[in-house]
Amino acid sequence: MRELSLNVLDVAQNSLTAGATLTQILVQEDTAQQRLTIQIIDNGKGMTAEQVAHVMDPFYTTRTTRKVGLGVPLFKLAAEQTGGSLSIQSTPGQGTQVTAVFCTGSIDMTPLGDINATVAMLVRCNPERDFVFRRGIDGRCLLLDTRQLRQVLGDEVALDSPDVMEWVEGFLQEQTQALLRGENPGGIGD
Numbered sequence: 001m002r003e004l005s006l007n008v009l010d011v012a013q014n015s016l017t018a019g020a021t022l023t024q025i026l027v028q029e030d031t032a033q034q035r036l037t038i039q040i041i042d043n044g045k046g047m048t049a050e051q052v053a054h055v056m057d058p059f060y061t062t063r064t065t066r067k068v069g070l071g072v073p074l075f076k077l078a079a080e081q082t083g084g085s086l087s088i089q090s091t092p093g094q095g096t097q098v099t100a101v102f103c104t105g106s107i108d109m110t111p112l113g114d115i116n117a118t119v120a121m122l123v124r125c126n127p128e129r130d131f132v133f134r135r136g137i138d139g140r141c142l143l144l145d146t147r148q149l150r151q152v153l154g155d156e157v158a159l160d161s162p163d164v165m166e167w168v169e170g171f172l173q174e175q176t177q178a179l180l181r182g183e184n185p186g187g188i189g190d
Contacts, residue, residue, distance in 0.1 A: 003113025004038065004102075007078065010071035011040045011098050012122055016129060018044030020095065022147075023122070024132040027115060031138055034105035035084075036112070041097045047090040055088060075100055082106035116172040119144065123168060127160035133172075135179065142175035143187030144168070152188075 008025060015023045020042035028037045047055070055072050075098075076086035083103040090096040102109060119133045123146060133144045146159060149168075157164060171188070178185040 002110070004075075004078065004100075004110050005113035005115040005118040007071065007075040007100075008038060008040060008115065009118045009121070011075065012042075012118075014071065015040060015042035015044050015096065016126055018042065018046070018096070020044035020129070022130045022132070024134070025115075025119060025122075026132075027112070027135045028141075029104070029137045031104075034103055036102040036104050036109075038100045038102075039097060041095065043095040046092040046094050046096055047088075048092055052088045052090050072098070078102070078110045081108040082110075116169070116176055120165065120169050120172065124160050124165050127158050135176065137179055140179055140182070140184040141187075142172075142179050142185045144172060144175075145188055148188045 008027075012023050012025065022043045024039070024041040026037075026039040026041070028039075029035070030037075056076060057073070072086075072088075079086045079100045079102050083106055084101040086098070086100045088096065088098050115135065119131065122129075122131055130146045130150075131144070132146070133142075135142050149159065149164075153159070153164065159165075159168075175185040175187055
């Protein structure tokens with residue numbers, strides 16, 4: 001994939017397919033260490049150790065619409081090409097955590113891409129599910145937690161309503177710009 005945000009989308013979709021009601025997307029960059037860590041953590045049905053081993057195999061998928069599952073193997077390859085790694089911890093009935101570590105100084109580093117658009121799309125297409133998005137750079141971070149957003153909106157307004165999605169997209173854009181300027185923007189859920 002040409003952007004890591006697309007890998008994140010694929011793994012998050014796997015979480016939703018596994019019945020997750022809460023998916024956390026954590027993106028942490030340490031510029032001094034030249035390290036980018038991406039974690040996708042869910043409370044879905046989880047996997048056995050054997051299933052985790054199969055997930056790394058591009059010729060294994062639980063989907064019936066295709067015979068290969070390239071999402072996780074490509075994410076792993078992207079991390080390893082930079083000198084990084086990908087690991088999966090999962091417990092049946094409790095959920096899964098996928099952690100990818102990238103060495104950002106590598107010539108083979110894939111761009112992060114539009115991670116905000118990925119998060120907004122997940123919220124828009126899955127308004128009944130909850131997402132926590134935390135993006136940090138050098139100890140500063142922005143946070144969007146749809147559980148907190150639901151508390152503010154109440155039951156009358158759906159997360160996927162046009163006005164809410166316009167606000168979410170604007171919030172993520174503004175907070176990202178503040179983060180990139182070296183500010184600590186905070187966010188919804190602090």
